[in-house]
Amino acid sequence: MAKQQLRPQRTDWRRNHERLLGVASVLVARDGAQVSLEKIAREAGVGSATLHRHFPSRRALLEEVFQGIVERLRQRAGELAGGDPRTGLVTWLEELTVCAANTRGLAAWLAAEAGDGPPDGETCHVVMREAAAVLVERALSVAAVRPGLSPEDLLTLAEAVSLVTEDDPAAARRLLHLALDGVRP
């Protein structure tokens, strides 16, 4: 999206790009999304200028770091769309929260991504919205959930739960079900 493919990127460019992404994945998972960019560059064995050339903002870096995970969740939504609408939706939300609990920084990323930056159409944020929308529509169509339920709101809620229970999958599941079931007797 940033580079036109007129000329394919040079091999050292590709090599450094992969190296940076790999290191970034590890360090973000270990230290959170606020890791020093210079530390990533140092660990990858490249100058900080190179990192900034490959990823003009922290945002761009995280976008690529989380892309793989988000892609898997999108595919999973596709699979679950074939089964029971209600359990499919719940299962997917569960997997989302567990996944976020195991991937430090992902929850904050999905929840906060809206707002700033260039609105290119395939951000992690957008991908998740679309995946959630499909499952919610299906559940709505067979009245498995309350009519009027907003996919956007439901996903935001699940992301909120993930955000606040980072690193604690058990709490994540508990809070998600609390939110899905409500507090009525």
Next chain:
Amino acid sequence: MAKQQLRPQRTDWRRNHERLLGVASVLVARDGAQVSLEKIAREAGVGSATLHRHFPSRRALLEEVFQGIVERLRQRAGELAGGDPRTGLVTWLEELTVCAANTRGLAAWLAAEAGDGPPDGETCHVVMREAAAVLVERALSVAAVRPGLSPEDLLTLAEAVSLVTEDDPAAARRLLHLALDGVRP
């Protein structure tokens, strides 16, 4: 808590303390909880060393900044404990989320405060836990909510909603009620 009252603090100490807190409130509300501490000191007309002497960590500063707001929420919980248990609980949670939506940084503070730092007993985090516990116990005692409902989990959920809807009171209310009602038809 930090200073023994053997000798009352000097007047310039008190003056600077208040000035710093006032400026911090304004800047945190305007720029979020990540404001530069140096900017706060500069705006207050004191050296950065003075700020660090008054507040050894950002944590300590935010704790005092939010103390007033949290105190009001505590009192409000006390008032609401006199009325209908179910609406009291819901009303209080609503007021919490709206308050957080209007006070940038508060939600993150309440949600994230657990874990690190010295466990002195009167942090904002603890105050909120106690206030919520009273209201939930009352609601449980008249079966106004599902048995087994955990005050801790419910409050964490409300804080999660606040966290993810910062600056958008309408969305905050919507998500809170979604979570309280669940998704069933």
Next chain:
DNA sequence: CTACGATATGGGGTGCCCCTCCGTTTGTCC
């Protein structure tokens, strides 16, 4: 195989930030 131009790199500089040291000022008490 070589030479050349486009592409990519990284050291070093700037500006901001957190935090601490230490010489100086200010308030308080007699």
Next chain:
DNA sequence: GGACAAACGGAGGGGCACCCCATATCGTAG
């Protein structure tokens, strides 16, 4: 009004994000 503790603030060390430009590397045309 003087002495002493309390409080202050400038300056500096260490770190980070981001940018500039001289240098090195890749890919290819001859």
